[in-house]
Amino acid sequence: MDKILFVAQTECDGSLSKASLEALTAAKTLAEQLGAPLAVGLVGEAVQAAADSLAGCGAEAVYGVSGPDFAQPRYATDAAALAALFGATGAGIVIGAATPRMSRVLPGAAARVGGVSDTSVTALAASGGKPVVTRWYYRQRMYAELTRKERPWFVSVSSGCFAAYAGAAGSASVTAVSAEIPGGVRTQVTGMICPSAEEQTIRPDAALLFVAGAGWTKKQADGAAHAGEAEEIILSFLNKTQGSLGTSKSLVDLSGEGQQVLSFLSHMHQVGQTGSTPRHPKGLATCCHGEEPHVVGWRFIGERRAVNLDPNCGWAQGKADVLYVADAFEVMRKVLALLP
Amino acid sequence: MSAGYHIVVCGGIVPDPLQTLEPVQGPAGWGLKNELMLPAILDPWAGHALFEAANLAKNVPGSKVWLVSMGPKAKLQQVMMTIAQKVPFELVVLDGPASGFADAHETGAALAEAIAAIPGLDTSRLLVFGGWQSASRGAGATMQVIGEKLGIFEQFQGVDKLEILADGALRVLERVEGGSYQDSVVSGAPAVFGWATGELPEPPNNPQVGMQNMRLVMPALQKAKPVKLEKGPEYSGVQIPSQKRETRVVKDAPVDQIAKEIVDWLSA
Numbered sequence: 001m002d003k004i005l006f007v008a009q010t011e012c013d014g015s016l017s018k019a020s021l022e023a024l025t026a027a028k029t030l031a032e033q034l035g036a037p038l039a040v041g042l043v044g045e046a047v048q049a050a051a052d053s054l055a056g057c058g059a060e061a062v063y064g065v066s067g068p069d070f071a072q073p074r075y076a077t078d079a080a081a082l083a084a085l086f087g088a089t090g091a092g093i094v095i096g097a098a099t100p101r102m103s104r105v106l107p108g109a110a111a112r113v114g115g116v117s118d119t120s121v122t123a124l125a126a127s128g129g130k131p132v133v134t135r136w137y138y139r140q141r142m143y144a145e146l147t148r149k150e151r152p153w154f155v156s157v158s159s160g161c162f163a164a165y166a167g168a169a170g171s172a173s174v175t176a177v178s179a180e181i182p183g184g185v186r187t188q189v190t191g192m193i194c195p196s197a198e199e200q201t202i203r204p205d206a207a208l209l210f211v212a213g214a215g216w217t218k219k220q221a222d223g224a225a226h227a228g229e230a231e232e233i234i235l236s237f238l239n240k241t242q243g244s245l246g247t248s249k250s251l252v253d254l255s256g257e258g259q260q261v262l263s264f265l266s267h268m269h270q271v272g273q274t275g276s277t278p279r280h281p282k283g284l285a286t287c288c289h290g291e292e293p294h295v296v297g298w299r300f301i302g303e304r305r306a307v308n309l310d311p312n313c314g315w316a317q318g319k320a321d322v323l324y325v326a327d328a329f330e331v332m333r334k335v336l337a338l339l340p
Numbered sequence: 341m342s343a344g345y346h347i348v349v350c351g352g353i354v355p356d357p358l359q360t361l362e363p364v365q366g367p368a369g370w371g372l373k374n375e376l377m378l379p380a381i382l383d384p385w386a387g388h389a390l391f392e393a394a395n396l397a398k399n400v401p402g403s404k405v406w407l408v409s410m411g412p413k414a415k416l417q418q419v420m421m422t423i424a425q426k427v428p429f430e431l432v433v434l435d436g437p438a439s440g441f442a443d444a445h446e447t448g449a450a451l452a453e454a455i456a457a458i459p460g461l462d463t464s465r466l467l468v469f470g471g472w473q474s475a476s477r478g479a480g481a482t483m484q485v486i487g488e489k490l491g492i493f494e495q496f497q498g499v500d501k502l503e504i505l506a507d508g509a510l511r512v513l514e515r516v517e518g519g520s521y522q523d524s525v526v527s528g529a530p531a532v533f534g535w536a537t538g539e540l541p542e543p544p545n546n547p548q549v550g551m552q553n554m555r556l557v558m559p560a561l562q563k564a565k566p567v568k569l570e571k572g573p574e575y576s577g578v579q580i581p582s583q584k585r586e587t588r589v590v591k592d593a594p595v596d597q598i599a600k601e602i603v604d605w606l607s608a
Contacts, residue, residue, distance in 0.1 A: 075495035100516040104497045108484030116445045119479045137440045142580045146573035183493050186527045193521040202519030267537035268519050273357045274384050318584045324598045325591040334599035
């Protein structure tokens with residue numbers, strides 16, 4: 001029988017991220033369905049606090065790789081830690097969250113120990129006594145259900161697909177595991193470059209995704225473009241709602257070509273075929289146009305509404321719950337006036 | 341780095357994203373309907389990696405760029421007609437599947453083997469570039485596997501900027517949560533970089549570069565090593581999401597009414 005190992009790296013404060021707690025739910029549920037033992041493997045400068053927070057999760061053992069070398073999110077140390085945790089537990093299936101830190105390292109750790117991996121799975125359950133995962137292909141254009149015979153099988157779970165584990169905390173006994181770092185540590189993380197609170201427009205945990213399309217930069221009824229006003233409206237709306245901003249490829253590309261567009265947009269805002277596919281409970285798309293390749297950007301948005309001037313727009317028809325055929329400038333000005 | 345870098349870019353081909361994609365199961369497993377008929381492009385993130393590699397090679401004398409690609413030879417030839425016009429590189433071809441349903445670990449192992457076999461490659465100067473995900477499998481796994489197989493344990497994913505520092509160290513910006521970047525410094529080569537968008541626009545076509553590249557592209561295609569991937573997942577099904585929403589279209593409504601409805605919905 002496969003032992004299931006849940007793995008996570010601790011945050012700066014020693015806690016576990018919401019995405020990791022969601023992955024724990026996935027691992028715990030799969031273990032229960034398969035009747036398999038569950039173990040926990042933690043990586044960080046110190047892991048006791050995180051282990052204590054999971055004390056009630058039903059794991060038969062908790063393992064930890066800790067120390068100053070493992071505080072920084074970098075490949076060399078994180079891969080060594082995951083490989084060591086696998087070695088200590090002999091797990092058949094290793095499950096972690098698809099966070100940037102874990103995604104950087106999980107497939108490589110699987111390769112190091114002779115295993116395989118499937119990343120960013122959106123569902124994970126036992127079927128016919130076998131673990132089966134669901135993941136998306138061709139940039140969210142299609143999805144597959146699959147299983148594997150090969151072991152160890154490393155799996156990362158997309159955020160927003162499982163409820164975060166919220167069991168009781170307690171006192172956990174952590175078995176310390178030492179990790180060999182082949183080649184030593186040649187990378188130093190020197191810092192994080194984060195947008196200031198005023199400039200923060202990408203908020204993965206926001207309740208709302210606001211998608212700004214290229215229409216914001218086009219000539220309006222008076223024959224002129226109003227990019228400056230568009231910026232003001234969009235930023236004010238995001239500040240008031242604390243929403244997250246996404247945009248279509250065309251708008252991002254226009255900004256890369258030096259045209260006067262929306263100054264705060266970067267490729268990191270891009271959603272769709274060549275961008276991200278974020279998960280938020282609600283999405284409001286404005287001035288967006290396009291067909292399937294672009295629309296995949298809000299495939300995983302719960303409730304969707306759109307404002308644009310074309311009632312037949314492929315972005316909205318059949319994709320949105322409500323399409324308001326109206327001028328987005330006028331609508332959003334009024335929305336701003338109504339918002340507290 | 342006076343001797344320059346040996347930069348190997350791993351880049352697969354994917355169907356043009358504007359095409360309709362439909363999964364079908366054939367004798368060899370899952371693939372796309374009319375896959376060989378679909379126009380193909382170099383994977384977008386691999387393309388960014390290639391352009392960044394060429395720019396780095398241009399700025400560091402003594403550097404050289406290889407493009408290692410696995411795919412059906414005929415499709416690769418078609419894509420190379422376009423890509424070869426952009427930047428100088430030497431092509432290494434693996435004649436194998438380019439399908440998103442092929443296994444990342446097997447693909448990575450095959451690519452690593454091809455890289456290790458490049459004549460004259462100096463691994464102490466090696467930078468392995470590629471896209472941080474593909475537009476087909478989207479696993480974000482192949483580059484890590486290549487690194488592991490080559491014994492390269494300095495790896496970076498979601499890279500948007502790579503800067504050579506005065507002491508030869510490399511400064512790397514990687515995308516992390518919330519629109520932020522992780523800022524790291526690695527002491528030097530060898531290292532693996534899975535690129536996101538990078539900072540460079542697509543270069544214009546350069547006929548001279550195209551002619552220079554094509555002299556080597558055709559021989560590379562002719563001596564392509566056949567690769568057969570035999571393992572991988574057992575797919576129980578592949579589907580296009582069928583969910584179609586019943587869209588309520590609100591036309592000719594006063595702006596005040598629309599705005600109020602949106603605000604009520606946002607606060608619900």
